[in-house]
Amino acid sequence: MFDWIKNIKSVLKNLLSRKGRSFLTILGIVIGVAGVIIIISLGAGAQALVLGQITKLGTNMIGVLPGKSNEKGPPAAVFGIQVKTLSLRDLETIQDKNKIGNIEAVAPFVRGSITVTAGKESVDTNFTATYGSYPNVQNVKMEKGVFFSEEEGRSGANVIVLGYDIAERLFPNGSELGKIVKLKSSGENKVSIPFRVVGVQEKLGTVAFQNQDDQVFIPFIVGQRQILGIDYIQFIRIKVNNSNNINTAIADIENILRDNHNIKSADNDDFSVKNLADAIKILTNITDALRLFLGLMAGISLIVGGIGIMNIMLVTVSERTREIGLRKALGATPKQIRNQFLIEAIVLTGIGGIVGIISGIIVSFLIAFGARYAGYDWSFVISPVSIALGIFVSTLTGIVFGLFPALKAARLNPIDALRYE
């Protein structure tokens, strides 16, 4: 035991006498370990972010989109193509409790861009025209006031609910309830319609990659007919009472819509019914691919770190071989040489590993902190696997490239090691 302490002390002295080389070796290990931790943490954080965005919407939700979508591609609406196959009649059929059970709430949607004016303040934003069932379907609460009622939504009353950011910008002093704002569409028929503010939606941040606070809500008919001047529905969202009933509900909705549209075979569907679990599955596939990609990058950072270590070790092999020759000439046994180099490798990789873990965690934390500051719901995840992997590979490179040439040199005759070029 005393011998080991003595050994470690002499190794430390030895390492300090070659600060530059020791520093570069440690740096290689730090880069390798920290790189793996940061990259894997980024992957996990991004995955949590993406999935969190989706699950915020609630997992009991079904979406009905116009147009057929096959498994391999997104629906046409994603590309801005307006498919007009969803009608108000479809909505009414879905709402009919006699035809489909297990449904808690249904909301139709159309969206568009709009200019909202309140006094001198004016802001360009998006409107979402929907029913009063919206808060129930989307699981959202009000910051102030109320969402417009089922009745108001259906009848087309001129009432409006502001997103949190819009409310802040139009009414910095917070006196929005009961005030009149004017909506002016950016389309051809530029009518200016007055609305009475009845509520402000709670702050939601970014969900599904949209800032949920930068929009206003108006009754469905007003948005659809008066502002957009269309008679179809862009999409319908349905909340099912229990996640176990989602698949039954999807099948029921599909059958009813086929009836409505006189479609005989599923191949000819002009609509698609998706649930959030599917979306999560697809997104998980994507984020898994992302993590795999990041994992490869982590691998590259390990290789870079490893090559750094390797280079330093190889560059110094001849110098070290001569040092080993000298030590042997002065009476070191092969075992003493091996112990010295083993301790040296352990000390270097140990310091490098610890600094690497700490700096990796700090950088990952700063990234998470920055992402949260920027409004993303980023979680700070450190995977123990990444720490283990980083340490394992770096230590292995350190030991293989540090110890292996040393062991080879320790077997040479002292004079051959001393004369090594």
Add this chain to the structure above:
Amino acid sequence: MLIRLKNITKEYINSGVITRVLRGISLEVKEGEFLAIMGPSGSGKSTLMHIIGFLDRPTSGEYFFSEDNTTNFNDDELAHIRNEKIGFVFQSFNLLPRTTVLDNVILPLTYSKKKDHVELATKALESVGLGNRLNFLSNQISGGQKQRVAIARALVCNPKVIFADEPTGNLDSKSGATVMNILERLNNEGRTIILVTHDRNVAEHAKRVITIKDGEIVSDEHVTHRRKAEIVEEEV
């Protein structure tokens, strides 16, 4: 008899060609001798020195050290002999760079069972006149001082023999004289010194000179008119 070589040969095989460096060397060295091995470069004198000093192994022949047959000693046994029984002084000093003079001299002690490393090393350095340089880095001192550090390092484990391979080869004449003076003093104190040189002037400091040519001993003579190294003033 301290050293007895019986028919030692050394061959190198280089891309199929056998080079015979030593062709059957037999030699005896008594305790307390001051022996110089001379010869032109390529004669095999350094190889012989490395074999006697356990830095290299012979291809064939037997080597008795203190009447022990070392021919079949393993690496650990050889390491112990190198550590305890012999000390080596190289032409190019071979000090650890960026390391203090004291730590360089302590180095062989770390491989021995001896205690009180700092005391022993300090004493060895004082005996070569470097008691005031203990904490200098090995690359901050002059060549002559480096070689004296190397002698202190060779001495520190109190060996029976000191081997010196062209110890003055890299030194100016003044530093060289100081080094030779120290070696003479060590011999006078009873230590065996074996010196390799190609320079007759250096060799004549010894009591006995053997000459090697083409891997064989061609002469073995006592020095009748020994040179004495002048004591040179302390270099600064």
